[in-house]
Amino acid sequence: MNYKPGGECPSDEQFSQRLMLKGCEPLPRRRCRTRSPAGYGEPTPLPASLWSMPPDTSIMWDAYTCKNYSCLANRSKTKGFYDCKDCFDLLNGREKGRWTRDDGALSYSIDAVLATKPNGTVRIGLDIGGGSGTFAARMQERGVTVVTTSMNFDGPFNSFIASRGLVPMHLSIANRLPFFDGTLDIVHSMHVLSHWIPDVMLEFALFDIYRVLRPGGLFWLDHFFCLGTQMNTTYVPMFNQIGFNKVRWNARRKLDRGIKMNEWYLSALLEKPTT
Template sequence: MGSMDDDERKPAQKQRSRAQTLIKLTLLIIATNLLTIFFISPTIKWTDYAPKLPFWDAETLIRELNELKSHLQTPPKLNDWPTDLSGELKLVVEAQKLPLGQNPNIGAAELYPVLGAACKRHQSDLEQYMSYEIGGTCPSDEVFAQRLMLRGCEPLPRRRCRPATPANYVEPRPAPAALWSVPPDQTVVWDAYSCKSYGCLVRRGKTKGTYDCKDCFDLEGREKRRWTFDDGKLDFGIDQVLGMKPEGTVRIGLDLGGGSGTFAARMKERGVTIVTTSMNFDGPFNSFIASRGLISMHLSVAHRLPFFENTLDIVHSMHVLSSWIPEVVLEFAVFDIYRVLRPGGFFWLDHFFCEGSRLNSTYVPMFDRVGFEKVRWSIGRKLDRGAHLNEWYLSAILEKPMS
């Protein structure tokens, strides 16, 4: 038999039990409502609210909910733009119906435009870029267009206008003389640049001021000597690098941020075809490269490389891929280089620079994570801005494994 104390405790225990049940039901209703809002509202960022959630393990719950949401949400449509678009911009952002209907290769009855997703963030600029006379001469907006590219609006949409033709255009110099000749001024429209002639660009290398690839247009200066010798340290010679592979097996490749194309010129002399990417930072770099009889490609360092996987024998980058690039963006770029290189292909990392404290803590582990094997590896001090900055160079030949 229970005591009188037991009888007195029973009502209190029942009251507490009912209160606990009520609390659990209330929490269940709140959680259900939160889940409902989560799934119907794609704009909610749960990281903004995570600390306020009354769950015992909010971080795990949020991660699982986000994973589930990514599977259940409908992918955004490429043509999901505001309805008030008009003119050329409306035409280039909307999907266009295929005249013959469903295409099995595309898997759709519409053709979607090639347009950088970030263009949507810069609609007013894009509308300005797409304002022109159809069939007429395109506006002189090279700097404006390139700025859009560097802000992530890449690729830009096509336009139905013709770029201005250089005044009194002359034929390029014949090969092989063109390889080491400064092109005629009449091969360039100079509107976008502070210099209005190649002579000005050549002299700029000897003047004060900071410019991108300042002395690249002076083919009789330092450009004439690049990659022609190997000092056994940071400066690798092309012949020494090519000698690491069986003769004739390095045939095609890419030079990222290749300035005026001298690396490609040196490789062409050795029977290797190199595509050079370059931006036009106050100079007609792409026009200059093409006038030398080389292949230029107007791409930023953030652009996915327009090559299929396992196709290139060599990828080279001097200075451009370095610590000035955000770490995550750089790692994406290095993985993309790995993607396009064939097994056994070389990634020639030429004078990569960074702070000494980050070389072993950040960048060496990054290259290891990507999966390259070290074939040649040299480090040395970068002293042009002063020893107190503790900056270092890394030059390396990294190989994609054969399997």
């Protein structure tokens, strides 16, 4: 990339993401300055920032189809948006209710998960592919610090997470998790870890999650999706060989307008053994 040392940096966001999705490390550091958005203002203070829409002047919109947060909050109505359609709508969408109710099946509540461990022992964690950061926001309300990994797929996910007063990490599942061994109390992932990931890559990711969890740490696999033919032949043996203990395990066939499909969801709460 050509740039003037000491000058303004050209954007490398899209190129960096393409490399990261292939498992490559991010681009090297540069001797230049990134441009700040025009009219930038101070962020909303905590805790109000957890559920507030940030001002449009908080980020640069050059790389995205949407040019303001109102557009992002209505992604489900915008042609061409398929990823995390309604997760930017903090005021009127389903984000406000996520992980607050436990149905005894696929949907676990945060409070029920935290209750499986001694009070106060779940302190730090990671949300893999955490969308707009709502899981981390819910955990922060309960005194738990969670880092959220996210990619900027046609939307400023990382900037949005940061605007909520949370910690984003621009990271692909193809990359090794940048945490030391045995450090995290909990790792969560919803929808991202699913059958669309090549088996070898998924196996690497699961072993890496095992590596960064402390003994007794929890791995919350939230709505893992696969075809019915894959559940028992591919994924159950894969999860078993990782070595987790099962705390909760719920599998259900997907319903489409009341009709059972040959597609399955799996939610599981797994614990890294202490010995």
